[in-house]
Amino acid sequence: MTVSGHDTAASLAARAVRVIPGGVNSGQRRVPGLEELVIAGTAGATFTDGEGRVFTDYHAAFGPPLLGHNDPDVDAAVAAAAGSVGNMGVGVSPVEIEVAERLVAAVPSIEKVLLTATGSEATFHALRLARTVTGRRHVIKFQGCYHGWHDAVAMNVISPAERVGGKDPLSGGILPEVLDATLVLPFNDADAVERALVDHDVAAIILEPIPHNIGAVLPLPGFLERLRELATAHGAVLVFDEVITGFRHGLGGYQAVAGVMPDLTTLGKAMANGWPVSALGGTAELMDLFSTTPGRPAFFAGTFNGHPAMAAAALATIEKLEREPVHEHVFRLGERARTGLQELYDRLGVPAVVSGFGSVFVSYFLEGPVVRYDDLLRNDVDLFVGYRRELMRDGIFELPLNLKRSHVSYAHTDEDIDRLLAATEAAVGRVLEART
Ligand SMILES: Cc1ncc(COP(=O)(O)O)c(C=O)c1O
Structure with missing residues (x-):
């Protein structure tokens, strides 16, 4: 789709605001300075905005298009499925079975799996199940x-310094007792987890094995292993939220990389x-407690769960990841980006820690080390956001929001990384120059 003459990006954005609160369909899409950003098209490693400008996209919709936007194989599978079997709301379609079999084969800890539409639904049901099986509260x-x-988890993500250590809800309307039932602890601090397990009736420990929602804070050696031991010892359910790390860091998720089973x-x-398809999987013993098995106590439902066309998209994605050197490619480019960026900051004398894993990279502007969230409070936010705004002038898009990570896809090339490095050097230089 192109934006036609009289429909300028500004007029489209104005129309949006009249009928869509804030003009966007997710609170995460309202980015200061980009109020008039209209997405007219996507293709491979790029998107085109409402004014016809083409950007190399490292934001990648917060992570989904690992193969690149509009992957022809995946999209053809969706079209074929959509033309043959619709959403029925009863029984199961062959493609759902196929996807479940592939997930069970690929992800080491998954013996049985259910499909949801979104990641939030998957984590919601994980916690409901953990409370059902343990009878515990926290x-x-x-x-x-x-x-x-x-409500159980919408808190304490990118918190201001004064809210760290307390509760920092992302929303109004969360009951105080729900906030109370979630214990927020520092990442990489297994002793704090042990104390909480002793002091409280804990149903579940939920974590991103690499907290990518604040860029990339890597787990210290032994941290995930210790969580596994502690959860087992105290009878709590260990939940790896691999909504980002799953597939992107390997078909088996980060658990396969780390060798730790949730x-x-x-x-x-x-x-x-x-x-839009997501999943919750786990041991058969736990997963069989869902009401998909008659009489079992953990209610599970969803009109769009396992939608055949979406299941076909997952299947086609899995098959392409198995068939082609996708991970090899994105890991190599990701590594080139990380080492190239660190080298240029060192050369420029800019204090920076370039972090990431596989296809993910992020430049924190601070003195290391980065072990937990508190360390990121030292990030030079103006530089972090400022150089990304500057990058847009060179047709490169990394989301200009504090601590947000960037992604390489199978559609990105070595030339893209060369351009990224050159443009980043210029962009950082311009921001710093404007300060003097
Ligand atoms: C780690 C993680 N878990 C869960 C979610 C929620 O997924 P969704 O936005 O599909 O509901 C997200 C979304 O960004 C995420 O990053």
């Missing part, structure tokens, strides 16, 4: 991790290259 989450919009795993985003 859940542990970590400062900086995001697990979706529902009880439950959530998947989403890259699992269907941008089509």
